[in-house]
Amino acid sequence: xxxxxxxxxxxxxxxxxxxxxxxxxxxxxxxxxxxxxxxxxxxxxxxxxxxxxxxxxxxxxxxxxxxxxxxxxxxxxxxxxxxxxxxxxxxxxxxxxxxxxxxxxxxxxxxxxxxxxxxxxxxxxxxxxxxxxxxxxxxxxxxxxxxxxxxxxxxxxxxxxxxxxxxxxxxxxxxxxxxxxxxxxxxxxxxxxxxxxxxxxxxxxxxxxxxxxxxxxxxxxxxxxxxxxxxxxxxxxxxxxxxxxxxxxxxxxxxxxxxxxxxxxxxxxxxxxxxxxxxxxxxxxxxxx
Amino acid sequence: xxxxxxxxxxxxxxxxxxxxxxxxxxxxxxxxxxxxxxxxxxxxxxxxxxxxxxxxxxxxxxxxxxxxxxxxxxxxxxxxxxxxxxxxxxxxxxxxxxxxxxxxxxxxxxxxxxxxxxxxxxxxxxxxxxxxxxxxxxxxxxxxxxxxxxxxxxxxxxxxxxxxxxxxxxxxxxxxxxxxxxxxxxxxxxxxxxxxxxxxxxxxxxxxxxxxxxxxxxxxxxxxxxxxxxxxxxxxxxxxxxxxxxxxxxxxxxxxxxxxxxxxx
Numbered sequence: 428x429x430x431x432x433x434x435x436x437x438x439x440x441x442x443x444x445x446x447x448x449x450x451x452x453x454x455x456x457x458x459x460x461x462x463x464x465x466x467x468x469x470x471x472x473x474x475x476x477x478x479x480x481x482x483x484x485x486x487x488x489x490x491x492x493x494x495x496x497x498x499x500x501x502x503x504x505x506x507x508x509x510x511x512x513x514x515x516x517x518x519x520x521x522x523x524x525x526x527x528x529x530x531x532x533x534x535x536x537x538x539x540x541x542x543x544x545x546x547x548x549x550x551x552x553x554x555x556x557x558x559x560x561x562x563x564x565x566x567x568x569x570x571x572x573x574x575x576x577x578x579x580x581x582x583x584x585x586x587x588x589x590x591x592x593x594x595x596x597x598x599x600x601x602x603x604x605x606x607x608x609x610x611x612x613x614x615x616x617x618x619x620x621x622x623x624x625x626x627x628x629x630x631x632x633x634x635x636x637x638x639x640x641x642x643x644x645x646x647x648x649x650x651x652x653x654x655x656x657x658x659x660x661x662x663x664x665x666x667x668x669x670x671x672x673x674x675x676x677x678x679x680x681x682x683x684x685x686x687x688x689x690x691x692x693x694x695x696x697x698x699x700x701x702x703x704x705x706x707x708x709x710x711x712x713x714x715x716x
Numbered sequence: 717x718x719x720x721x722x723x724x725x726x727x728x729x730x731x732x733x734x735x736x737x738x739x740x741x742x743x744x745x746x747x748x749x750x751x752x753x754x755x756x757x758x759x760x761x762x763x764x765x766x767x768x769x770x771x772x773x774x775x776x777x778x779x780x781x782x783x784x785x786x787x788x789x790x791x792x793x794x795x796x797x798x799x800x801x802x803x804x805x806x807x808x809x810x811x812x813x814x815x816x817x818x819x820x821x822x823x824x825x826x827x828x829x830x831x832x833x834x835x836x837x838x839x840x841x842x843x844x845x846x847x848x849x850x851x852x853x854x855x856x857x858x859x860x861x862x863x864x865x866x867x868x869x870x871x872x873x874x875x876x877x878x879x880x881x882x883x884x885x886x887x888x889x890x891x892x893x894x895x896x897x898x899x900x901x902x903x904x905x906x907x908x909x910x911x912x913x914x915x916x917x918x919x920x921x922x923x924x925x926x927x928x929x930x931x932x933x934x935x936x937x938x939x940x941x942x943x944x945x946x947x948x949x950x951x952x953x954x955x956x957x958x959x960x961x962x963x964x965x966x967x968x969x970x971x972x973x974x975x976x977x978x979x980x981x
Contacts, residue, residue, distance in 0.1 A: 527788070600786055601824040601886075605837045605893055606814025615836065620827050 467693065471686025479687060488651060488673050489680050493688055498655055499568070499663030500695070503643060504636045506572035506659055507579065512629060514576070515583025522584070523591040524613050543581035547641040550578040554646040569659040571647025578642055579632040586631065590624020591617060623707045630703040634696045640667040650676075666692045731758035733800075734897065734927045735780065740794035742775045742784075749775045753794075753953040755946060762919065762928045764942025764959060766935055766975070771948035773931045774820075777899045780929075781816050782809050798897075814841065817890030821902040823882035825874035826889075830857075830866050833874040833885055837893040852892055859922075860888035861914040879906045887915065891922075898922065901931045916941055935976055939963050947972045 431439070482492025518535075526532045554574030564570045594617050602612040640648075648665040650672055656663040670688045673680045735757040742750040750772030757763045765773050775790075782803060784790040796803050798812060806812055814837070826833050834853045843849060853870070857863040862884040866877070874885050883906045890898060900919075904912040919928060919941055932938050938945050939959055946956040947969075955962070955972045967973045974980055 597822075597824045598826055600783070601826060601889075602836075603786065604781060604783070604813055604816075604818045605840060605889065606810045606812075607836075607840050608810055611840060616826055616828070 464693070467686050467690040471683050471688070471690045474683040474687035475690065480691070483653065484651070484669075488669075488677050489684070493666065493669060493691065495652060495655055496664040496666045496669040496688075497691065497695075499648065500637060500666040500692075502568050502656060502659075502663055503572050503575060503647070503665055504633060504699075506568055507575035507636050508629065508632065510573060511576035511580050511583050511632065512625075515580050515628070516587050516625060518580075519584045519587035519591060520613060520618070523588045524609060524617065539581045539584055542577075543585070545578075547578060547639055550574055551642040551645050553577070554642060559646055565660070566645070566662055567647045567660045568656055568663050569647070571643040571663075571665075572659070574642045574646045575636045575639060578639070579635055582631050582635070583625075583628045586628025587621065587625045590621040590627070593624060594620045623710045626703050626707045626710070630700050630707075633699045633703070637696050637699070638667055638692065640665075640671050644668050644671075666695070731760060733757070734759045734798070736795075736797040736800070738795045738797075740776070740779060740792070740796060742772065742779055742793075743791045744775075744787075745789040746791075749951055750779075750948075750953075751951045755953060755956050757927060757929065759927050760923055760925075761943040762923055762930055762941050764938035764945035765929065765931045765948060766933075766938050766945060767948035767954075768975070768980075770950065772951045773948050774901055776948070777818065777901055777929065777931060780897075780899065781813055781818055782806075785809065814893055815896045817893045817895035817898045819883075819886050819890050819898075819900045819903045821905045823879060823886045823906060825877055825882040825885050827873060827875045829871050830874045830877070830885065831870040834888050834892045837889065841893075853888075856888040856891040857885075859891055859918045860884040861911050861918070862888055880908060880911065883907050884911070884915070895926060897927045897929065899929045899931075902933055903930075904932070904934065904937065912937075935978070947975060949975070 479492045480497065481494045483494060484496075485491035522532060522535065526535075551574060554570060554577070558564045558570040558573050559566055564573075598616050598620075599612050602616055603609075607615070643665055647662055648668040649662045650668075652662060652664050666688060670685060670692060673688065674685045733756045737753055737755050737757075740750065740753040741748060749770075753772075753776065765776065767773055778784065778790070779792045780796060780798075780803075784792045792804075798815075803809075803812055826836070828836065831853055834856050835849045838849055838852050843852070854863060854867075857866060862881060865881060866872075866885075874882065877885060883903065887900075887903060898919075903915070907915065916937070919930070922928065923943075930938065930941055942959045944957060945959040945962055947954045947962070949971060955967060955969050957967070961967075962972060963976060965973055967976075
């Protein structure tokens with residue numbers, strides 16, 4: 428009685444077809460990642476060494492290391508995070524926990540979506556106009572990081588807001604019923620349970636900030652700077668701009684050098700991401716409902 | 717203590733009024749759920765509310781706690797006086813809520829440890845000493861008939877307890893507020909009969925200290941516990957009276973008799 432009819436068989440074949448098809452498409456997605464990594468390792472892997480990572484560029488950036496750029500990128504990303512995470516989380520908490528659905532929040536939401544769609548070169552010009560010139564910060568780490576922060580703010584806001592809204596409403600009501608204020612509820616129950624989602628936003632932000640070139644090239648990143656920045660008001664070199672410069676602006680650069688820089692850049696992003704992912708997994712293991 | 721003398725006065729006409737409800741109507745988005753309820757609940761009584769689904773029982777409780785503030789479509793008209801104060805005119809609604817413990821039918825274990833679930837309300841109220849919190853947590857969990865089951869895992873997550881345990885955790889949490897009024901909405905729905913009886917015994921003791929509103933689908937539970945009982949039906953408060961009187965058939969409305977006898981609902 429369980430013998431397959433012709434119709435059953437056809438359904439089964441269709442099912443197999445779709446499953447294989449989707450699997451193939453998914454597998455194809457890994458291909459570019461693997462190809463990029465393989466090319467970088469193949470062409471630039473040989474140049475990676477302690478001197479490369481911790482040395483200064485010499486001979487007009489045609490030789491030597493990349494330490495000032497590496498150091499500068501860490502600075503830029505760190506300062507951008509320091510600005511955008513608190514701002515973004517605060518805005519998301521307001522939008523998700525306090526504000527109702529009214530014209531004001533709708534305008535804000537529209538602004539966030541539009542901010543996310545602005546090309547990075549436009550952010551760069553805004554950064555020059557606002558931070559470098561209007562606020563008189565000058566081309567510096569601070570100005571560049573602020574520009575990066577503004578650019579990545581929508582990512583942080585959207586990720587945070589979504590993770591806040593994933594915390595069931597019953598938890599909030601249970602707290603309110605005990606006489607907790609909105610803020611007490613947010614601090615004790617909502618935020619601790621949204622941390623892993625917020626971290627997802629931060630991961631995305633770190634990746635994007637590390638690789639961006641346009642927003643920093645007019646606002647704080649230098650073409651070549653033979654010394655390290657001492658404060659956020661100094662200019663700095665940055666990996667992404669350095670890669671752009673040695674690839675397009677400096678003649679006679681050995682082939683391995685740009686590939687090596689790109690490998691370090693990607694390695695840095697992967698390293699920071701793995702750290703965040705590990706942290707997120709640890710948090711998720713602790714908090715469950 | 718005065719508890720003994722008050723205990724003998726359960727449901728008596730001369731107990732002071734805890735809650736005075738006048739012309740209370742509740743609607744959601746224009747649809748009336750509860751219409752024109754007038755009743756008063758006295759201090760140190762267990763006030764039972766019985767009635768079939770959709771009678772407006774839960775909405776009634778929500779109005780007492782100003783939960784209409786959580787839901788913009790919930791419209792509450794009329795006056796509710798708590799200790800003589802109109803709760804709509806209250807500036808500090810948090811103080812009102814902290815004096816009212818609520819337990820709803822579906823348990824909500826907060827994603828905190830068992831200990832923190834119960835210690836939260838005292839902490840909100842400003843208790844920070846570990847020793848004091850320990851005492852409160854143990855007392856409330858014991859009263860909610862949960863202590864024996866969780867005393868060895870106070871540090872595990874409350875939201876990972878079983879449904880019945882979470883319900884008792886919710887009861888413990890409500891008690892940890894040291895409330896003047898405890899509102900229970902079908903608390904026994906997820907709790908086994910033996911544990912239900914243990915909690916009922918605790919409620920009888922608590923009556924000496926606080927006022928309790930007990931919404932229940934179990935007519936016999938109202939009979940066991942309530943000093944007075946109200947019968948809600950389809951958004952109407954059909955009848956309020958001393959529980960024993962209602963159960964002995966001394967009713968003003970035939971529908972009350974039928975419901976209690978199990979002829980409908």
